Amino acid sequence: MTVDNILLFSLFIAVFALMIWGRFRYDLVAFAALIVAAVLGLVPTGEVFSGFGHPATVIVAIVLVISRGLVNSGAVNWISRVFVDSGRSLSRHIAFMAAIGAGLSAFMNNVAALALLMPVEISASAKAGRSPALSLMPLAFATILGGMVTLIGTPPNIIIAAYRGEALGEPFGMFSFAPVGLVCAIVGVAYVALIGWRLIPVGNSEKAPTANLRDIHGYVAELAIPAKSPIVGRLVGDLDDEAAEAGVVVLGLIRKGRRLPGGARREKILEDDILVVDGPVEAIDALVGSLKLEFPRRDSIKESGSSDLALLEVVVPRDSRLDGRSAGTVGLNRHTGVALLGVSRQGRRFRERVRQLQVRAGDVLLLIGPPDRLGEAANWLRALPLADRGLGVTQHGRAALAVSLFAAAVALASFGILYLPVALAAVVGLYVIFDIVPLRQVYDEVEWPVVILLGSMIPLGIALEQSGGTEVIAGGIVNLASGLPAWVILTVLMVVVMTLSDVLNNTATAVIGAPIAVDIAGRLGANPDPFLMAVAVASSCAFLTPIGHKNNTLILGPGGYAFGDYWRMGLPLELIIVAVGVPAILVFWPL
Structure with missing residues (x-):
């Protein structure tokens, strides 16, 4: 290995360790690593910030804005109202919700799909008198599975497609992932609906009662x-x-x-x-x-002149404005006119003042303020309400327009008439013109920590590839399965990437895994597409921990789950994905 290889591997090990530790936000860790690499000369000066203009970064930023437009227009709420029936048996209810979640995730970001359906699911659980712990994890896993079906469903697919364009001259298309993704999604949803929910620890029914929301x-x-x-x-x-x-x-x-x-x-x-x-x-x-x-009324609440106060519960996702910070530090009351009244952290108690407590992802917060400000406050915090309400005002009658614009963009991109990032950007522009997404929401909906993560990790991944680091990793995997058929090496790659995705951000895993896949294919003299597809599937399938995927984190507090609850349902699911994913890849993307 060269000196550059050693330095880059050391830097990546440090990044992985810090991300697993979780003490610092992953976007800050990635950006700091990029700066260190630039100072050490590992990334050329002209390419340090090239990742921020990368097509994968642009698409990830745009997709969440489009998702907000679909929510604002009432299109997705209509689907939920039509198909959700709390009177169904639990197994049938989970099957229906999982199918809806997977279907929505195929055409909108899977985090946004869960954000929309989670309040619906909690409300349905309350009406049925059962714990949301039994159904929230299946719903979260189903939205992750559904995201694998299309290019825009999950960031790893976007990254893999863009990398293929750079490495092989042509990116994957909108539905290139569909054959393998559909097989994995259908089998995975069937598992979570019929078997998986039964593996969730029964104690969670007591930890997260829902007789009342x-x-x-x-x-x-x-x-x-x-x-x-x-x-x-x-x-x-x-x-x-x-x-x-x-x-x-x-x-x-x-x-x-x-x-x-x-x-x-x-x-x-x-x-x-x-x-x-x-x-x-x-x-x-x-x-x-x-x-x-x-109830304590902060200055901004008093100044509002409103005597009508309401309460709103919200769950804190990773990368919320409050994640790792306190309400006092971010100026919640000063900026929104809403105050933090209480914090729920899986039944734990603490001695810090509520406003001074460092909030964590998975915490449930109780906000108090004028009713017309609560939704805006949740939006400003990038937190998810645990009530059957959206973060914005639904614009009835706009659903057909919002869906038509989005469908037209997807069709134009699928037939190669328009470049996908341009088509999606045009949708955002039209959403703003037609006031489906107010201009102020455009910037709020962009997931800036993920943008920073991608913008930072892409140049590092390119540097690792150009320095020969990916050849070292690929060689290790090939040597590990030396003398065995190529499909065995494909399986080993899938397992390695899937394991990394359980402890790291899935976008970072895809950035690192893509060049390794192409290098392995080159060593074997095989088609690189099945190896890229294996990385795409494996990067998305993080089911063992609450930190592997943002959807897993979102349900941690509302479901009353413990860290060790995920693997019980998640480990069989990962094994199933490997068992059905590898044959599907070999059928649709021959070696």
Whole structure:
């Protein structure tokens, strides 16, 4: 290996380790690695920022905006209303929802598809009186599977297609992934609907009850104590009976911005103190009424002049504006006029002030503010409401227009009349002109952390390839399966990439895997397309952990899942994908 190889491998190992650790955001890790590579001369100066203009990066940014347009127009909500019936048996319900999720994911980003259907699923679970834990994981996995069917369904497909264009002169088309993707999706959806949901730990039914939507977990919340409250002058410890009757637990007292030591059990309550409690939102609301307490109202809420306050629950996805930060740090109240009332973290309690707590992906937040501001606040945070409402106002009557514009762009790109990024960009422009997506939402819907990740990782991947690093990895895989048939090496590649995708971002895995696939094919004198297709499938199939795919992270809090719950249903699914994916690739993309 050359010095450049050693430096690049060391840099990639450091990037992988930091991403797995999760202490720092993956986009910052990738960008820092790009800068380090540029300083060391591993990436030529003129190519350092070339990844930000790469077709894969552009398409990923545009697809989420188009997804927002389909949601705003009411097209997807109409599909959900028509097909979702909470009266079906659980197995049939999961089959229907999984099929809808997979179908939507084929034509819109799979993260956006889950973001749309998750509130619908939670509501359906509540009406049926069952835990959302039994159905959210199958839905998330189905949206991941459906994304593999088309070019725009998932970022790895976009990356693989663009790389094929650079390496072989012609990219994969819109439906090049469909034959293999459909086989994997159909078999995978059948598995999650018939068998997979039965492997989810039964305990989750108790961890995430849904008799009421707002009873997912107890919230740690703060309640203001005005002068009129009857508890002024009483000891904190004396509130146990009233709290128990309401269904909450008193955790402590905050005075002059400071949490008093312990539980402040023997502390006398004063006017303007803040009571810290833990319980379901309805129980907290009942306590506010019985003890004449108040929800804290920040300055922006007071200035709004509205006495009408509402509550909204949202789940924090990875790369939300709040992920890894506190409400006070991001200026939630200052920017949106909405305040953070409580945080639910899988039943855990904490001593930090609610506004000062570092929020994590998977947390469920309870927001309070004027009803007309809550949706905008969720949109600004890039968080997902856990109620049957969208982040924007549905524009009834625009569904046909939105779908027609999108379908026309897909058709023009499929027949080679228009370059796909140009066709999709034109759709975004028309959505803005027809006010299907307001201009302010265009920038909000672009997933900037993924853009930074791709823009940073693509030049690093190119540098690894040009330095001969991918030849080293490809040689290792070929040597590992030395003397065995090419299809065995294809299987080994698929397993290696799939394992990486379980612990890394799937876009990063695709960026690294694509050149390795072409190099292996060159060593074997085989067609590179089946190896590229294997990387595309494997990069998308991250079912073992909540960090392998953003859809897995989104359901962590609402489903009440633990880190180790995913592999029970996910490991058989990954084995099934390998078992059906390899033969499908060999049939449709012969070696």
